[in-house]
Amino acid sequence: MLRVCVIGLGPIGNRHARIYKEDPLSELVGVCDLRKDRADAAAQALGVPAFYDTPTMLATLKPDVCSVATGGYEYGSDHCAPTLQALDAGCHVLCEKPISNDIAQAEAMVAKAREKRRCFGIDLNHRFTPAAILAKKWVDEGRLGHLLFMNMSMWIKNPTESSPYFQLKALHPHTVDIMRYFCGDIVAVQCFATKAPGRTIWSTATFNMKFANGVVGTLTGSYDIERGHPMEYCNVAGTGGRFVIEDMYREVTLYPAGSAEKTVYSNPVFGGMRDFEDTFRNRLHRFLEQVTAGVAPEDIDGSGASGLAAQKVLAAAIESLDTGTVVQVR
Numbered sequence: 366m367l368r369v370c371v372i373g374l375g376p377i378g379n380r381h382a383r384i385y386k387e388d389p390l391s392e393l394v395g396v397c398d399l400r401k402d403r404a405d406a407a408a409q410a411l412g413v414p415a416f417y418d419t420p421t422m423l424a425t426l427k428p429d430v431c432s433v434a435t436g437g438y439e440y441g442s443d444h445c446a447p448t449l450q451a452l453d454a455g456c457h458v459l460c461e462k463p464i465s466n467d468i469a470q471a472e473a474m475v476a477k478a479r480e481k482r483r484c485f486g487i488d489l490n491h492r493f494t495p496a497a498i499l500a501k502k503w504v505d506e507g508r509l510g511h512l513l514f515m516n517m518s519m520w521i522k523n524p525t526e527s528s529p530y531f532q533l534k535a536l537h538p539h540t541v542d543i544m545r546y547f548c549g550d551i552v553a554v555q556c557f558a559t560k561a562p563g564r565t566i567w568s569t570a571t572f573n574m575k576f577a578n579g580v581v582g583t584l585t586g587s588y589d590i591e592r593g594h595p596m597e598y599c600n601v602a603g604t605g606g607r608f609v610i611e612d613m614y615r616e617v618t619l620y621p622a623g624s625a626e627k628t629v630y631s632n633p634v635f636g637g638m639r640d641f642e643d644t645f646r647n648r649l650h651r652f653l654e655q656v657t658a659g660v661a662p663e664d665i666d667g668s669g670a671s672g673l674a675a676q677k678v679l680a681a682a683i684e685s686l687d688t689g690t691v692v693q694v695r
């Protein structure tokens with residue numbers, strides 16, 4: 366069983382910690398937050414010791430795995446330091462998204478994991494659903510034929526106005542990862558954005574994407590729409606047919622080209638995904654499973670390298686928004 370620590374105990378770190386406590390592959394052994402009140406509250410709720418700095422926790426507990434669920438500016442500025450500390454201590458690390466909005470920091474994190482030969486995953490939880498895994502199998506089996514285009518969209522309400530690019534940086538690590546998961550590397554991007562009434566940031570945006578394999582795609586996202594109805598849509602099409610995933614896990618439908626028949630997978634009422642939190646359960650469990658099985662760091666699902674690739678697309682999108690040009694992803 367893997368000994369696991371959680372660093373950063375906001376709502377998301379507490380969620381990670383609860384999930385590790387319940388997962389049969391892990392034993393939660395400690396929690397750490399710079400804020401004593403948060404560390405103490407989580408420690409008391411979970412029955413593990415509290416720490417107030419990462420190096421002390423790592424030296425004392427010597428965990429096998431650490432979750433880094435810190436946040437910071439634009440939800441990502443506090444990920445790098447504890448990730449490097451945990452990797453240096455020999456831990457496998459699962460870091461929240463975005464890996465970092467600072468590309469140099471993200472590259473340093475991926476390089477450190479490579480140097481230490483440790484598994485480094487990002488919580489790209491939206492793709493860890495039975496519906497997405499089945500759709501990926503259809504793609505890999507060639508059921509869609511030659512891939513042509515994809516349309517991705519995600520929308521929630523988030524009134525935070527922390528920076529002009531907050532919506533692009535905080536929402537789209539997920540959507541860009543889903544696009545890359547199904548259609549591969551993205552090589553060029555063009556972005557337009559708008560501000561909903563009363564907002565000062567680019568709260569709604571659309572992106573045109575060109576993929577390395579010739580696929581073309583669009584992405585639309587918004588922080589301006591209250592939840593209640595579905596919040597995510599994914600359509601991938603090829604010469605052999607297309608699929609649509611509704612709301613991450615609720616339903617995936619395969620529409621074979623030239624046929625009136627379709628295949629529908631619906632999330633089971635009993636024994637299926639219960640809610641959004643199950644996307645975290647699945648993602649964390651997959652990381653534990655792959656570390657336990659000794660999967661090579663470069664082969665793990667939702668890796669740091671995938672997180673970095675998504676951030677490079679977002680950096681290009683922001684440059685496109687600022688310059689009004691199509692930007693190559695570097």
Ligand SMILES: NC(=O)c1ccc[n+]([C@@H]2O[C@H](COP(=O)([O-])OP(=O)(O)OC[C@H]3O[C@@H](n4cnc5c(N)ncnc54)[C@H](O)[C@@H]3O)[C@@H](O)[C@H]2O)c1
Pocket residue numbers: 372373374375376377378397398399400403417418419434435436437440441443446447461462463488489490
């Ligand atoms: N995967 C998802 O679907 C999803 C959804 C929401 C949020 N998130 C991500 O989860 C992360 C955390 O979100 P949150 O809302 O819980 O954030 P939060 O700001 O409420 O909590 C982060 C905590 O980390 C602590 N911290 C910062 N640096 C630290 C360090 N070096 N050592 C120890 N503690 C440190 C802070 O004191 C704070 O208590 C963000 O990166 C966010 O993008 C992911």
